[in-house]
Amino acid sequence: MRVLVVGNGGREHAICWKISQSPLVEELYCIPGNAGIQEIAECVEFSVDDIQGITDFAKDNSIDLTIIGPEVPLVLGLADSLKEVGLKVFGPDKKAAKFEGSKAYSKDFMVKYNIPTAQYGVFSNADDALRALKQFDIPIVVKADGLAAGKGVLICERKSEAEEAIVEIMQKHQFGEAGNRIVIEEFLTGTEASLLCFVDGTNIIPMESARDYKKAYDGDKGLNTGGMGCFSPNPIYTDRLKNYIDNHIISNIKVGLQKESIDFRGVLFIGLMIEDDEAKVLEFNVRFGDPETQVILPRLESDLIEIMMKVIEGNLHESDLVWSEKQAVAVVIASGGYPNDYKKGKVINGLNTMDDDIMIFHAGTILKDGNVVTNGGRVMAVTCMEENVEKARDKIYNNIGRIIFDKMEYRTDIAKL
Numbered sequence: 001m002r003v004l005v006v007g008n009g010g011r012e013h014a015i016c017w018k019i020s021q022s023p024l025v026e027e028l029y030c031i032p033g034n035a036g037i038q039e040i041a042e043c044v045e046f047s048v049d050d051i052q053g054i055t056d057f058a059k060d061n062s063i064d065l066t067i068i069g070p071e072v073p074l075v076l077g078l079a080d081s082l083k084e085v086g087l088k089v090f091g092p093d094k095k096a097a098k099f100e101g102s103k104a105y106s107k108d109f110m111v112k113y114n115i116p117t118a119q120y121g122v123f124s125n126a127d128d129a130l131r132a133l134k135q136f137d138i139p140i141v142v143k144a145d146g147l148a149a150g151k152g153v154l155i156c157e158r159k160s161e162a163e164e165a166i167v168e169i170m171q172k173h174q175f176g177e178a179g180n181r182i183v184i185e186e187f188l189t190g191t192e193a194s195l196l197c198f199v200d201g202t203n204i205i206p207m208e209s210a211r212d213y214k215k216a217y218d219g220d221k222g223l224n225t226g227g228m229g230c231f232s233p234n235p236i237y238t239d240r241l242k243n244y245i246d247n248h249i250i251s252n253i254k255v256g257l258q259k260e261s262i263d264f265r266g267v268l269f270i271g272l273m274i275e276d277d278e279a280k281v282l283e284f285n286v287r288f289g290d291p292e293t294q295v296i297l298p299r300l301e302s303d304l305i306e307i308m309m310k311v312i313e314g315n316l317h318e319s320d321l322v323w324s325e326k327q328a329v330a331v332v333i334a335s336g337g338y339p340n341d342y343k344k345g346k347v348i349n350g351l352n353t354m355d356d357d358i359m360i361f362h363a364g365t366i367l368k369d370g371n372v373v374t375n376g377g378r379v380m381a382v383t384c385m386e387e388n389v390e391k392a393r394d395k396i397y398n399n400i401g402r403i404i405f406d407k408m409e410y411r412t413d414i415a416k417l
């Protein structure tokens with residue numbers, strides 16, 4: 001098969017790494033890719049939101065399967081566009097991608113189908129939103145409805161902060177059209193976790209669990225980031241919690257998809273807040289998580305291409321997913337300053353000194369004059385799989401010091417339970 005992966009992050013490197021092991025894959029392309037992906041796939045320069053360009057490329061190159069990594073092309077309808085010209089695609093169409101494209105839509109779906117979630121209101125003008133603040137206790141969560149690259153959620157400790165947030169989002173258009181509507185939400189306490197599921201139109205089959213670390217610095221200090229590390233499995237997933245999620249969340253999502261005639265084929269990422277073996281849904285995403293994918297896919301023993309084809313055909317079963325008992329850890333190396341301003345273009349040394357069982361998934365990297373140089377905030381994830389988390393973590397931290405670039409940063413406490 002001729003396979004195309006769309007995206008340029010660590011998630012897409014992990015997907016490319018995994019599928020390049022499949023005997024089904026003859027040619028692998030990536031749009032636009034990064035320096036790590038370039039070692040295993042032919043990278044082609046298109047922007048991920050260039051729906052027509054990517055569709056034409058896939059058609060002209062007789063691509064048998066396109067795998068869409070990031071949310072932006074999914075929400076813009078890349079899957080629809082590819083299907084219109086008769087091509088196979090892994091990733092939901094525009095209608096199903098609304099679960100990530102609109103938080104208001106997702107919340108309404110959750111309430112309609114009895115999926116536990118925080119109390120909320122949806123507002124499309126600032127005056128109504130400001131008036132409604134009276135009904136909420138602090139802290140108050142204010143969310144831009146549309147895509148905001150992970151920056152559209154504000155946790156407000158005071159009413160005045162919530163008022164400012166509403167003005168910034170709805171009147172000053174801080175997130176553009178994504179802020180035409182907002183969701184105001186009750187603040188939930190507990191421990192966050194995410195659950196990635198394959199959805200084949202009817203069946204929703206969870207993958208192995210993972211725990212990610214969102215804060216920039218050790219001890220969960222500093223700003224929120226895209227994710228600074230991860231490990232799998234996540235010990236928070238007790239059998240009782242799994243049962244709760246099956247009976248109150250997954251089964252109700254299934255009913256909702258059917259009743260709303262949503263033909264969801266791809267990955268549904270369920271963001272959860274967990275307390276006492278019960279869970280509420282914070283949000284849905286419609287794609288693999290990053291960095292969760294970097295620890296989940298190494299543990300998948302089955303052929304990912306076979307799984308994806310079954311998702312597309314609508315006949316995936318739990319027995320199709322075989323998981324390694326081993327545990328996986330990934331530590332993200334970032335550019336100094338991230339998630340605020342940082343410099344790009346730093347030469348990265350030491351990548352060829354890693355032990356054999358270390359996997360490096362590149363994110364913000366690019367090849368320049370024969371060197372791998374930094375090209376983003378999160379630069380790469382150093383990953384290892386072992387019989388327990390401690391061993392995997394020790395191996396990673398033994399290796400990570402051999403990777404060197406100016407102002408590199410990483411957390412030293414990933415997977416310390």
Ligand SMILES: Nc1ncnc2c1ncn2[C@@H]1O[C@H](COP(=O)(O)OP(=O)(O)O)[C@@H](O)[C@H]1O
Pocket residue numbers: 118141150151152153155185186187188189192271282283
């Ligand atoms: N109702 C809530 N209560 C407490 N924390 C929340 C709530 N909603 C969101 N958060 C926090 O904000 C983060 C981002 O919110 P989320 O809905 O996942 O949007 P996005 O990932 O699109 O930015 C969550 O990971 C969580 O830490």
Ligand SMILES: [Mg+2]
Pocket residue numbers: 271283
């Ligand atoms: Mg989220």
